Amino acid sequence: MKLVIVSPQSKHEYMVQWAEAHTPVGALIIKSGHAPIILTLVAGSDFSFLLPDNEKKIIRLIRDGFLEVDRDNALAIISQEIHLSS
Numbered sequence: 860m861k862l863v864i865v866s867p868q869s870k871h872e873y874m875v876q877w878a879e880a881h882t883p884v885g886a887l888i889i890k891s892g893h894a895p896i897i898l899t900l901v902a903g904s905d906f907s908f909l910l911p912d913n914e915k916k917i918i919r920l921i922r923d924g925f926l927e928v929d930r931d932n933a934l935a936i937i938s939q940e941i942h943l944s945s
Contacts, residue, residue: 860891864935878908900924
């Protein structure tokens, strides 16, 4: 699945095995083929994803964001500078 992360400072594109989003109603794992959905990402939570080489990346969200998902793509809109950690 293709994941695009957009922030005010940058745009990053990754091929990922899955993405994990924490929403006001709980956490969801998004994989290729997921039903289309738009989610609110919760401030104070982690947004994480797994790269094809099994390296997990994590973004600690300071502010709310959004995740738009279709069958093969996900677009994360994050209103902060992106700092990835493993």
